[in-house]
Amino acid sequence: MTSIDKDRIPEGVIERLPLYLSVLIQLRQDGCYTVSSARLGELTDINPAQIRRDLTHFGSFGKRGVGYEIVILVDKIQAILGSDHTHRIIIVGAGNLGSAVASYSGLRARGFVVAAIFDNDPEKIGTRIGEMLVKDMFQMERMVREQEITIGVIAVPPEAAQLVADAMCSAGIRVILNYSASMVRVPEGVMLHNTDPVRELLHTLYYLSRTQNVATV
Helix, strand or coil, rough: CCCCCHHHHCHHHHHHHHHHHHHHHHHHHCCCCCCCCCCHHHCCCHHHHHHHHHHHHCCCEEEECCCCEEEHHHHHHHHHCCCCCCCCEEECCCCCCHHHHCCCCCHHHHCEEEEEEECCCCCCCCCCCCCCEEEEEHHHHHHHHCCCEEEEEEECHHHHHHHHHHHHCCCHHEEEEEEECCCCCCCHHHHHEEEHHHHHHHHHHHHHHCCCCCCCC
16 A cells, blocks of 8 residues: 555545545445445535545546445545554443444444443443443543543533543543533543534534525524
């Protein structure tokens, strides 16, 4: 595989790569070997010309009339995103959302393994989510430090989100994915991504209302 200068890849390209990767992995699972930029455009709703420009950052390996080899393209994108090797993550919150994230089979295909799921509810601690036992929150810091885990997912009610974020940062977590509806604060050096499903739905609803002329008040 040719060397790729990650520092030269524009941020906009990096933001589109996870979408390309998800589609490519699905195509690979469906038994496809090659894909054209036009087909990728249909599946991602991104202009094929933009896709071709994005993929030039990985080298010239597309073939006119044939397209891109899916296996090669998956390998290259995973190398850029760092998902070509396994990342262990923790989840705090063993409710419906945390359980769904922990059970999502697509995580491993994208380089993530759920190392543990934590909660402070006595009724949830010790129960199983798949093959994992829900652990007490008091065990989190020790496990994070011992296993040098740097990625954490917050899947708790909004009122508990900041306390969980503080505990994660104190334990050594450096990347936090916040699924709660609360906007949490983290210290400098910790990367925070807020992805509240309700906000995403409201964002989508705005555009849906415009296309369908839904009355607003």
